[in-house]
Amino acid sequence: MGEPLLARLIADGPPSLWEWFARNWDTGRAGSVKDLLGDHLVMSLVPIVAGLVLALPLGLASARWRWLYQPTAGVFNVVYALPSLPVFMLLISVTGLSKTTVIIPLTFYAIAVLLPAVVDGLGSVPDHVRQSAVAMGFTPLRRLVQVELPIAVPVVLAGLRVVAVSSISLVSVGALIGQGGLGMLFTRAYQNPFLPPVIVGIVLIVALALVADGLLVLAQRLLTPWVRARRAS
Amino acid sequence: MITFDAVTKRYADGTVAVDNLSLEAPTGEITVFVGPSGCGKTTSLRMINRMIDATEGRILLDGDPVQDIDPPKLRRGIGYVIQQAGLFPHKKIVDNVATVPLLLGWDRGKARSRAMELLERVGLDPAMGERYPFQLSGGQQQRVGVARALAADPPVLLMDEPFSAVDPIVRTSLQDELLRLQAELNKTIVFVTHDIDEAIKLGDRVAVLRVGGRLAQLADPKTLLSEPADDFVREFLGHDRGIRRLQFVGTDGLRLRTDLTVPAGFSGGSPEPWVLAVSDDGRPVGWLRGDGGGEPEPYGTFRPGRDSMRSALDAALLSPSGCAVAVGEDGKVVGVATREVLDAALAEAADG
Ligand SMILES: Nc1ncnc2c1ncn2[C@@H]1O[C@H](COP(=O)(O)OP(=O)(O)OP(=O)(O)O)[C@@H](O)[C@H]1O
Numbered sequence: 001m002g003e004p005l006l007a008r009l010i011a012d013g014p015p016s017l018w019e020w021f022a023r024n025w026d027t028g029r030a031g032s033v034k035d036l037l038g039d040h041l042v043m044s045l046v047p048i049v050a051g052l053v054l055a056l057p058l059g060l061a062s063a064r065w066r067w068l069y070q071p072t073a074g075v076f077n078v079v080y081a082l083p084s085l086p087v088f089m090l091l092i093s094v095t096g097l098s099k100t101t102v103i104i105p106l107t108f109y110a111i112a113v114l115l116p117a118v119v120d121g122l123g124s125v126p127d128h129v130r131q132s133a134v135a136m137g138f139t140p141l142r143r144l145v146q147v148e149l150p151i152a153v154p155v156v157l158a159g160l161r162v163v164a165v166s167s168i169s170l171v172s173v174g175a176l177i178g179q180g181g182l183g184m185l186f187t188r189a190y191q192n193p194f195l196p197p198v199i200v201g202i203v204l205i206v207a208l209a210l211v212a213d214g215l216l217v218l219a220q221r222l223l224t225p226w227v228r229a230r231r232a233s
Numbered sequence: 234m235i236t237f238d239a240v241t242k243r244y245a246d247g248t249v250a251v252d253n254l255s256l257e258a259p260t261g262e263i264t265v266f267v268g269p270s271g272c273g274k275t276t277s278l279r280m281i282n283r284m285i286d287a288t289e290g291r292i293l294l295d296g297d298p299v300q301d302i303d304p305p306k307l308r309r310g311i312g313y314v315i316q317q318a319g320l321f322p323h324k325k326i327v328d329n330v331a332t333v334p335l336l337l338g339w340d341r342g343k344a345r346s347r348a349m350e351l352l353e354r355v356g357l358d359p360a361m362g363e364r365y366p367f368q369l370s371g372g373q374q375q376r377v378g379v380a381r382a383l384a385a386d387p388p389v390l391l392m393d394e395p396f397s398a399v400d401p402i403v404r405t406s407l408q409d410e411l412l413r414l415q416a417e418l419n420k421t422i423v424f425v426t427h428d429i430d431e432a433i434k435l436g437d438r439v440a441v442l443r444v445g446g447r448l449a450q451l452a453d454p455k456t457l458l459s460e461p462a463d464d465f466v467r468e469f470l471g472h473d474r475g476i477r478r479l480q481f482v483g484t485d486g487l488r489l490r491t492d493l494t495v496p497a498g499f500s501g502g503s504p505e506p507w508v509l510a511v512s513d514d515g516r517p518v519g520w521l522r523g524d525g526g527g528e529p530e531p532y533g534t535f536r537p538g539r540d541s542m543r544s545a546l547d548a549a550l551l552s553p554s555g556c557a558v559a560v561g562e563d564g565k566v567v568g569v570a571t572r573e574v575l576d577a578a579l580a581e582a583a584d585g
C-alpha cells in the first residue's frame with residue numbers, strides 16, 4: 001500500500017489527522033483511542049513490573065548458584081525465540097482472548113532481558129568491594145541490600161529501559177488476537193486502507209515509549225547520583 | 234593480643250597455604266607479615282577475622298578463640314584495610330567512613346560526625362566527605378580506607394598490602410602517617426606486605442614467611458637485619474643490610490661542631506677546607522671552600538635525635554665536605570657532624 005496511501009496522506013494533510021484523532025479519542029463506545037491507550041498501558045506495564053519482580057529473585061539465585069544461571073536463562077531465551085503467534089494460540093486455550101494472553105509472553109520476554117541484567121549487575125560489584133563489606137561485618141542479607149543491589153542498579157536499569165521500550169512496542173502484536181491496545185488501530189487500517197489511525201497509533205506508541213524511557217532515565221539519575229557524578233568528571 | 238596457635242590452612246584443592254604457624258601479635262604493636270607472593274600472608278590475615286577459617290589450630294583474640302565468635306560481630310571489632318581500599322562506590326566518603334558505626338547501631342548524626350573527625354585525623358579535608366570515592370586519588374582513597382577501618386575505634390587493625398598500589402612518594406607519606414597515628418592510638422596492628430623495606434620501617438616485629446606458609450623468622454627489625462635466621466631470610470632481606478641497619482642507630486649521641494659555620498657573605502680566611510655558609514635567619518646556604526673561592530656547594534641535612542644514622546650518613550654523602558648538617562625542627566642549623574664523628578659512630582654501630 002505504498003504510493004497511493006502516501007499520496008492520500010499528503011492530499012488529506014494534518015488537519016484530517018487531527019480531526020480523526022479528536023473524533024475518535026473518546027467516543028464513549030468501546031474501542032475509542034482513549035480505551036486503546038489504557039489497554040496498551042496495562043498490557044505493557046504489567047509485564048515490565050512483573051518481569052522485574054520475577055527476574056530479581058531469579059537473578060539473585062542465579063548469581064548465588066551459578067549452575068542455575070544457564071538453564072534458567074536458556075528457558076527464557078527459548079520462549080523469547082518462539083514466534084508470537086503460536087505462543088498466543090497455545091495460551092488462548094488456557095487464558096482465552098484476554099489481556100493475560102498478551103501479558104504472559106511479554107513478561108517472559110522481559111525476564112529474558114532482565115535476568116542477565118540482574119546477574120551482570122551483581123557481577124559488576126568489584127570483588128574487593130564485596131570482600132571489604134564482608135570484612136566490615138555485614139551480614140549476607142545486609143550486604144546484598146546495602147551494597148550489592150545498589151551497585152547493580154545501573155546495569156539493571158539499562159536492561160529495564162530496553163524492556164520498557166520493547167514491551168510498549170510489542171503489545172501491538174496482540175492485535176492478532178484482538179488485544180493489541182493501540183495496535184488495534186493498525187489492523188483496522190488494514191481492513192480499510194485509511195491512514196490517520198495508523199499514524200495516530202504509531203505516534204502514540206512512540207510517545208509512550210519515550211515517556212517511559214524518560215522516566216527511567218530520571219529514576220537512574222535519582223537512584224544513582226554516583227554514576228552521574230562519574231560521567232561529569 | 235592475637236595468638237596463632239599451631240594454625241594450618243589447607244584449601245579444598247590440597248594447597249597448604251599456612252603450615253603450623255604459631256606466633257603472637259602483641260597488643261599495641263605493629264606486627265608485619267612479610268614474604269614472597271603466595272607464602273600465605275593474606276590467608277593468615279583473613280583467618281584472624283574469619284574471612285577464612287583455619288583447618289587446624291586456633292587463633293585467639295586476647296585469649297578467646299575467634300572460632301567461638303559470630304563472624305559479623307567479630308569483624309565489626311576489627312578494622313580491615315586492603316590494597317584497592319575497597320570503598321563503596323555508591324556511597325559518599327563520609328558514609329563510607331561511617332559504615333561500621335552504623336552497623337553497630339550508632340545514630341546517623343553521631344556516626345557522621347565521627348566520620349568527619351576521622352577524615353581530619355588521617356589528613357583529609359573534611360569537605361571531601363561529600364564526594365564519591367572515584368573523585369579521589371588513589372592515595373586519598375587509601376586514607377579513607379584507613380579512616381573507615383578506624384571509625385568504630387576497634388582495638389585491632391588488619392592491613393593487607395594497603396599501600397602497595399600507590400606511587401613511592403605517596404606510599405612514604407602514608408607510612409609516616411600510619412606511624413604517627415599508631416603513636417596516638419596504640420592499636421594492635423597486623424600488617425601484610427611483600428616489601429621488606431616497608432616491613433622494617435613499620436614493624437615493631439616482623440614475621441618472615443616462606444612459601445608453603447611456614448614461619449622463617451620472627452624478630453624485631455634490627456635483629457632481623459643483623460641476625461637473619463637462615464639463607465632464605467638473608468636473601469629475602471636483600472643487599473645493603475648493613476646500611477639499612479643504620480636506620481635503627483640513633484643520632485642523639487653525635488658530637489656536633491658549631492665552629493664550622495660562617496655568614497653568607499664569607500670571603501675566605503678559614504683554616505678549614507670547607508665551611509658552611511648560613512643565612513641571616515640561621516638556615517644553611519651551602520658549603521664554601523675555606524679560602525673563599527667558588528660558589529656554595531650542595532649540602533645534606535638531618536635532625537639529630539629524630540633522624541637515624543642512615544639519614545645522617547646520607548646527608549654527609551650529599552656534600553663535598555663529607556659532613557652532615559644538623560638542623561633543628563625549624564630548619565635552622567644547630568651544628569655539623571664531621572666525617573670523623575660519623576666514622577666513630579659507625580664503628581660503634583658495627584660493634585654493637
Ligand atoms: N581459595 C583458594 N583456593 C586454593 N588455593 C588458594 C586459595 N587462596 C589462596 N590459595 C593459595 O594459597 C597460597 C597462599 O595464598 P595467599 O593469598 O595467602 O598468599 P599471599 O602471601 O597473600 O600472596 P600475595 O603476596 O601474592 O598476595 C597460594 O599458593 C595460593 O595460590
Ligand SMILES: [Mg+2]
Nearest residue numbers: 274275276393
Ligand atoms: Mg595477598
